[in-house]
Amino acid sequence: QVQLVESGGGSVQAGESLRLSCAASGVDYNFHCMGWFRQAPGEEREGVAAIDILDRTIYANSVKGRFTISREDAKNTQDLQMNNLKPEDTAVYYCAVTRWGCPANMEADAFEFWGQGTQVTVSS
Numbered sequence: 657q658v659q660l661v662e663s664g665g666g667s668v669q670a671g672e673s674l675r676l677s678c679a680a681s682g683v684d685y686n687f688h689c690m691g692w693f694r695q696a697p698g699e700e701r702e703g704v705a706a707i708d709i710l711d712r713t714i715y716a717n718s719v720k721g722r723f724t725i726s727r728e729d730a731k732n733t734q735d736l737q738m739n740n741l742k743p744e745d746t747a748v749y750y751c752a753v754t755r756w757g758c759p760a761n762m763e764a765d766a767f768e769f770w771g772q773g774t775q776v777t778v779s780s
Contacts, residue, residue: 658682658769662751665774668741672778676736678751678771683732687753690727690734693764694747694776703762704749705736714758718744741778748773 664676680687691706691714705725706714713725724737734751752767759766 658753660751660753660769660771662749662771662774665749665776667777667779670742670778670780672741673737673739674741674776676738676749676751676774676776678734680732680753680769685755686729686732687769688756689754689758689767690725691752691758691762691767692725692734692736693750693752693762693767694745695750695773696747699747701750701764702747703764706758706762707734708758712758714760714762716762738776741776743778743780745776746778747776749776750774 659681662678688709692704693701694704695701704716707725707727722740727734750773751771754768
């Protein structure tokens with residue numbers, strides 16, 4: 657049974673940083689694509705960043721230059737470093753993985769397994 661556990665959420669002021677982590681367990685292989693999504697109240701779920709097994713990355717335009725996704729296959733983990741946070745980054749953040757390639761536009765339906773989510777709140 658695949659299990660994804662996120663950590664690192666919290667409440668910060670605008671301009672500050674947070675680092676989210678996600679650990680996958682229950683498998684003995686690495687997922688081809690690992691990604692982060694977020695969902696604010698009343699909004700649709702949005703793809704934030706994704707990274708494939710060759711370390712090629714995709715970012716949403718809204719986070720380019722501020723967020724960095726990384727992975728450590730030896731530990732089956734992925735991180736999301738979030739710098740210069742803005743109030744509009746406030747959301748529940750979910751990690752997700754798939755055994756297949758990263759979808760070009762980060763469609764959520766392409767990801768097979770999901771974490772429970774961690775809250776990120778940015779105040780102005």
